[in-house]
Amino acid sequence: MTNALTPGCNTELIVALDFSDAQKADALLAELEGLPVIYKVGLELFLQAGPEWVKHWINKGRRVFLDLKFHDIPNTVAKACVQASRMGVEMLTLHTVGGRQMIDRIQEELANEAAKGHQKPKLLGVTVLTSFDDLGWSEVAQATGVESPSARHSVEGLVAKASEWGLDGIVCSPWEVSWVAENYPNLLSIVPGIRLDQKVVGDDQARTMTPKLAAERGASAIVVGRPIILAEHPRNTALRILGDLKC
Numbered sequence: 001m002t003n004a005l006t007p008g009c010n011t012e013l014i015v016a017l018d019f020s021d022a023q024k025a026d027a028l029l030a031e032l033e034g035l036p037v038i039y040k041v042g043l044e045l046f047l048q049a050g051p052e053w054v055k056h057w058i059n060k061g062r063r064v065f066l067d068l069k070f071h072d073i074p075n076t077v078a079k080a081c082v083q084a085s086r087m088g089v090e091m092l093t094l095h096t097v098g099g100r101q102m103i104d105r106i107q108e109e110l111a112n113e114a115a116k117g118h119q120k121p122k123l124l125g126v127t128v129l130t131s132f133d134d135l136g137w138s139e140v141a142q143a144t145g146v147e148s149p150s151a152r153h154s155v156e157g158l159v160a161k162a163s164e165w166g167l168d169g170i171v172c173s174p175w176e177v178s179w180v181a182e183n184y185p186n187l188l189s190i191v192p193g194i195r196l197d198q199k200v201v202g203d204d205q206a207r208t209m210t211p212k213l214a215a216e217r218g219a220s221a222i223v224v225g226r227p228i229i230l231a232e233h234p235r236n237t238a239l240r241i242l243g244d245l246k247c
């Protein structure tokens, strides 16, 4: 059973705008006009294009997921989330290891903003970055005095906390999504690491899955970057994926 971002919609498509300049992103947004997708803005584009660019597209009706992976002291992150909420972003990411106090403080500030009429963005927790393998992760864990038998062990512990601390969802690999959907049906699962059939040249995503299978496993949304933005016909590729997701 999929926890849906939009009522009545099973698995949605998030297009990662992984561009180094706003003009390229503008071109893709124009090409995908009218399609039911959400656009993910990450660090690179945000630093180049800036908040006014993001607001411009939100004012034109585009749905934006701000993926800046916030992590700082509670007050600092809460104030950043207030700015994101005023910008009108629909979802944002933060590091779950920021802890209960950070999340409580964010919820408090966003409740104040909601009372002023700003829609509360969905809060999505990052657990262990998928770029970590077990060896790399155990080095970090041991340095902080914690024994973690595997990255997956830490992911499971942090997803449990994300649920307990009231986050709306988590970012997870396609290989964790069934486990999340079964154990935490209250959490949205946002799933990168999606590939169509052929491998992307020089691909750094090792554990991938097709859109259809990720949807069947219960993903609330899939995040797709290169398979769309490097495609010869991005609109056709996005339409094909939307067809597989039936949303």
Ligand code: C5P
Pocket: 016, 018, 042, 129, 130, 131, 171, 192, 193, 194, 205, 223, 224, 225, 226, 227
């Ligand atoms: O090009 P590709 O489809 O691999 O892009 C995936 C997007 O999802 C990128 O923007 C990447 O930063 C993001 N992401 C990821 N793995 C995570 C979290 C985010 O690939 N664990």
